[in-house]
Amino acid sequence: MRLGKALLYTILVLYAIVTMIPFLWALSSSFKTLEEIVSGSISFIPKDFTLDNYKQIFIEQELFPRWFMNSVIIAVTVTMLNLIFNSMAGYALARLHFRGKQTIFMIILAVLMIPAQVTMIPNYLILKQLGWLNSYQGMIVPAMINATFIFMMRQFFINFPKELEEAAALDGLSRIGTFFRIVLPLARPALAAQAIFVFMGSWNDFMRPLIILSDPNLFTLPLGLNSFKGQYISYWNYIMAASMVFTLPVLVIYAFFNRYFIKGISFTGGK
Amino acid sequence: MFSRKRWKEAGTAYTLLSPTLFVLLLFVIGPILFAIYLSFHKVQLLGTASFQFVGFDNFTRILDDTRAKIALWNTVKYVVIVVPTQTMLALVLAATLNAGLKGEKFFRIVYFLPTLTSSAVLTLIFMWMYNQNGLVNHVLEFFGLPTYNWLGDPSVALNAIMIMNIWSTAPFFMVIYLAALQDIPDSLYEAAELDGANAWHKFWYVTVPYLKPVTSFVVIMGLIGTFQLFDQSYIFSGGSGGPNNATLTVVLLIYQYAFKSLGTMGYAAALAFALAIVILLATWLQRKFSKEESLY
Secondary structure, three states, X not given: XXXXXXXXXXXXXXXXXXXXXXXXHHHHHOOOOHHHHHHOOOOOOOOOOOOHXXXXXXXXXXXXXXXXXXXXXXXXXXXXXXXXXXXXXXXXXXXXXOOOHHHHHXXXXXXXXXXXXXXXHHHHHHXXXXXXXXXXXHHHHHHOOOHHHHHHHHHHHHOOOHHHHHHHXXXXXXXHHHHHHHHHHHOHHHHHHHHHHXXXXXXXXXXXXXXXXXXXXXXXXXXXXXXXXXXXXXXXXXXXXXXXXXXXXXHHHHHHHXXXXXXXXXXXXXX | OHHHHHHHHHHHHHHHHHHXXXXXXXXXXXXXHHHHHHHXXXXXXXXXXXXXXXXXXXXXXXXXXXXXXXXXXXXXXXXHHHHHHHHHHHHHHHHHHOOOOOOHHHHHHHHHHHHHOOHXXXXXXXXXXXXXXXXXXXXXXXXXXXXXXXXOOOOXXXXXXXXXXXXXXXXXXXHHHHHHXXXXXXXXXHHHHHOOOOHHHHHHHHHHHHOHHXXXXXXXXXXXXXXXXXXXXXXXXXXXXXXXXXXXXXXXXXHXXXXXXXXXHHHHHHHHHHHHHHHHHHHHHHHHHHHHHXXX
């Protein structure tokens, strides 16, 4: 039995090392001088520890703060709109009776099956027609709902106790008033899980901005990083420093909300 | 009175659904119909946009397109290797984590780091490690193994992406397994123990069969995700799919035809439909296969 335990620990520790090495390597490279990078040293501890790379990237590429802001604005707006709109749709589908409900629900389920590549080309043409290429709204409006999370919110509201809404109705609150004042505040756990996933999806998205945005002033971080790499291809110290700066916000969010992550995944995980 | 109430409820419902319906119509259903239209036309966007009906030409063209064949072959190779590997790795990690050892929480947090990091950042980190004079080659050398030009050699470039993506996706599926593992009743393991089962027997005859529905879900999600490989090959190859088309995937090819060359947007739409059908077929096969298996 003791041998078995040792074996299990060995697996866990080995895999933890495998997971950590790329991050530690990137972190250590971000503190190295270009000279050390070029020399091909494989020491994880920088020979001449330097913070220059972190300063230099903002001088070499003055658009970095701009890209950061673009990412924040888009990801935060998309997340807030998703929370509200997905919940509204999920609630209507779970609680209200109306003609066309089954059809709409089936359409939402069908949408889950369609790969994004099919709609990507026509979406580009539609956004172009609207004059929304290279704009925040072009990035936000098509992404402001999400079929997966509408489905998840519907499941959540189906199991939600009816008595609260009935009490609110007796107090003379309208259906919509009940939804915003009573139901939504109580849906916080489901909303938190959803918020994390929508935010991360938007923050890390590469393909949509690649298609919609061509003006460097409007780039989001992943796109900006990619173009930065194109310009400074052998300056791995800069590229790693930039990568680290832009991974940090997500790690901070994870540190705070880590329990919702696990909950959220098991929630979307077919339950 | 009754019907007025019903009307009011329907009004409320459609008010709540209006943002969803707006986006669905304008950016999902409309585009699907538009994509069908595009796939039967030759599209010219330069100057005044023109759409010329070409029947099934865009679809038959796929059969004569060498690059499409290469892209499909690369993608299929990628799917066939990555999906089983990441699924098994996820299951083994989850079962190990679930064994009730100390520090489970710490390991879970560490394992989850790749899931949090953007594909762009991960790809850049790995490109740096795959450098000819980089960390990976140094480690291989240390163990006396052959080294490779990971980014430049067509025979290994796709493998480099496979390794990276197995590493970054397995932990996500591990968490799904972990949640399911916690639902397995202890009594099943106790019964197995009474029958003289060892740890391996318990894993193989209790855990694995119990998790079958979750595995099915994980495999389908894996299939859908791997067939759509794009970010990593795009960043790896600077958008070209090189070296020598080694990292060209179907989605990258669709992107190139749609946005990087003139007059091939309709063809790209046809390719996108072909991909959608391939994905649908793969998930359908998986379902059929796992259902038949459970009959035994």
